[in-house]
Amino acid sequence: MTKNAVEVSGVSMRFNLARERVDSLKEYMIRALKKNMNYDEFYALKDVSFKIQKGDSFAIIGSNGSGKSTLLKIISGIFKPTTGKVEVNGSIAPLIELGAGFDMELTARENIFLNGAVLGYSKKFILEKYDEIISFSELHNFVDVPLKNFSSGMVARLGFSIATMVQPDILIVDEILSVGDYSFQEKCEKRMKEMTDNGTTLILVSHSIEQVKKVCNNAVLIREGELVTIGPIEDVSNLYLNG
Numbered sequence: 001m002t003k004n005a006v007e008v009s010g011v012s013m014r015f016n017l018a019r020e021r022v023d024s025l026k027e028y029m030i031r032a033l034k035k036n037m038n039y040d041e042f043y044a045l046k047d048v049s050f051k052i053q054k055g056d057s058f059a060i061i062g063s064n065g066s067g068k069s070t071l072l073k074i075i076s077g078i079f080k081p082t083t084g085k086v087e088v089n090g091s092i093a094p095l096i097e098l099g100a101g102f103d104m105e106l107t108a109r110e111n112i113f114l115n116g117a118v119l120g121y122s123k124k125f126i127l128e129k130y131d132e133i134i135s136f137s138e139l140h141n142f143v144d145v146p147l148k149n150f151s152s153g154m155v156a157r158l159g160f161s162i163a164t165m166v167q168p169d170i171l172i173v174d175e176i177l178s179v180g181d182y183s184f185q186e187k188c189e190k191r192m193k194e195m196t197d198n199g200t201t202l203i204l205v206s207h208s209i210e211q212v213k214k215v216c217n218n219a220v221l222i223r224e225g226e227l228v229t230i231g232p233i234e235d236v237s238n239l240y241l242n243g
């Protein structure tokens, strides 16, 4: 049995950036048919390889636009890399974009059932977990309020509570905790710690070096799509902070 939860091998991700403005769908179609679109090719990730051991709490560190979210989306299977491959051993609970997987017109209660169903849980199972989700998110007074009237921190509370209602093999958390207030962040950190103590592998992206140092053991530093270094969190964050 492999010791690795995630193996990223030679992953590159190319995006096509339209170089000029195309204002209408009609214009886009005409240009596309004439093969008259000008693109700049842009590599958000360039030949990135690393491994994350089972049970590790692992941070992905880098400046804005360095490729962290793209990497998480590839690990979660949302994006297919242009070249290279990713091997994931175990079930994944990805908490990537705030509100992804939610219907903002529906209430918190309805979204719990919707999201649970998307994650593959039965209605009976979600009913069993319902009180715990509401209690962890501290949204008792808002269960029948549509999500469009929630603050971003409240949406994050709900998302985190749903994603951690069962213990996944791999928990992926991208930045969303930063919108939660201090007490909720502490609560999430505690839950993430309990989960890793029980064998879950955690992959965390956060702009707060203080938070990743508290929660993670190891990290990778990405700069302009390239892997700069991988190793103990202390060393990687020092390198990031000192340029």
Ligand SMILES: Nc1ncnc2c1ncn2[C@@H]1O[C@H](COP(=O)(O)OP(=O)(O)OP(=O)(O)O)[C@@H](O)[C@H]1O
Binding pocket: 015, 016, 017, 044, 062, 063, 064, 065, 066, 067, 068, 069, 070, 071
């Ligand atoms: N769907 C897309 N189409 C085109 N370019 C994209 C797409 N998604 C990301 N990019 C580009 O890829 C680069 C990396 O973006 P990414 O979101 O992975 O960075 P990040 O490190 O997560 O940044 P941040 O810290 O700001 O969240 C950026 O330059 C971004 O503009």
